[in-house]
Amino acid sequence: MDHDHTLFHRDDVVALRHDLALSLRAAAHHGLGEGICNHFSVMLGGNSGLFLINPHGLHWAEVGPDDIVLVDERGERVAGAHGVERTAMFIHAAVHKLAGKTCVLHTHMPHATALTVTPSGKLNTKLSQNAMRFHRRVAFDADYNGLAFDETEGERIAAALQGADVAFLANHGVVVCGESLAAAYDDLYYLERACQLEVLARSMGGGLAEVSDQVAEATAAQFARDRDQSRLFFEALRRELPLP
Template sequence: MRNATDLGKEIFLESSVVQLRGDLALALRAAAYHGFGEGVCNHFSIALPHRPNLFLLNPRGLMWEEIQADDIVIVDGDGNKIAGHHEIEPTAMFIHAAIHRITKKSCVLHSHMPYASALTLTVNCGLDTTLSQNAMRFHNRIVMDRKYNGFALDHSEGERIANAMAGADIVFLGNHGVVVCNNRIDYAYDDLYFLERACSAEVLARSTRLDLATVSEDICEKVAMQVDSERLQSELFFKALGRKLS
């Protein structure tokens, strides 16, 4: 009878998992390239298809820019490492395991990227999706979690964050950072990138102290639907990043 270690090694080498490991590593390197990283902190994960209790995660102690497919680890919903050469960081396991389990989202990207994190420090704790075109793509997809409890070092805090999402794709964590979810890595990374672009535009616009021009709810909803119907752009962007960062 196979033990968990042998099974983990087999899963690690399955062709679909090898592809996902490569895609997750690319997303991490892309995030570093775009300035979204913070030391060796923050984490990206993707659930394994047909194995909902297992997910891929970047390891502890590596900078995003250096991560390759072989550095990715497999973790189960209880935080046990199933396969991989590196250790895992506790807060990553608690946040990501809970979000995967409770929200059923396949891809979970957690970042302290600068402009989005800056907006988590404000009273409103988030992005105004009635301002820039980039922001409108997220209309009705964001929730704000204003309750900051320190580091997520237990299951209860990870579960609290997951429940606070209430089914939304994106959560602004008050005084902390953001989590962006989707069911595909390329879509999730595209959202992460344009979320930071939208946040940077809002921060810059507000810094002028000029009156800001908002757009109607109807237009915001229209733009969000237009972006969702043109996801080929997300796929092409991720492939372009693969060519640049290979």
């Protein structure tokens, strides 16, 4: 398929490149990255089949808007100066296409990943207030099969989501999805905070105090009605971590 490379420089796409670079730098700032691994992506609108993704080989802390790469759903680079790591394509292309997600953030952030190696495999959304924002929004992919070197890994993750915004991937990490980078990053940040609290509570050796389903559902609904907080947090990060 032939693509118009001028799309990469269209004002709305340039703005998305800035937001994607900001989310990557914020994740590095908050300790959510891992070396030069893991990937953030955002789909372009209009049924284009194109999405922006971070480049292979750069640390998230150094990524700027000009480093972002535009790729198609086959993983072929459409625009940008860098290559893309191949496991990124197998995970992100499938989740964008099959699960219909606009933004897909994949990390091995430590506390969330710690929970993926426990018998439950995921966050208990009836514990802390931060955890309750994810009540009924979390899925679990129990089948770890090694590195994602073919389409089946991404297809399985996309199927496991079943409409959820967050997937815990057994023995691997997490995928957080959203309709905007501000919303997705806000969820990513608070997911790790919720997981950190659970890991700390488990380390104390006692029992865990759950709230009822009704309280967790009501709290999740309260969070869902106040998503402007996501935008305000993202704008605060824009001031704190100015891009070059």
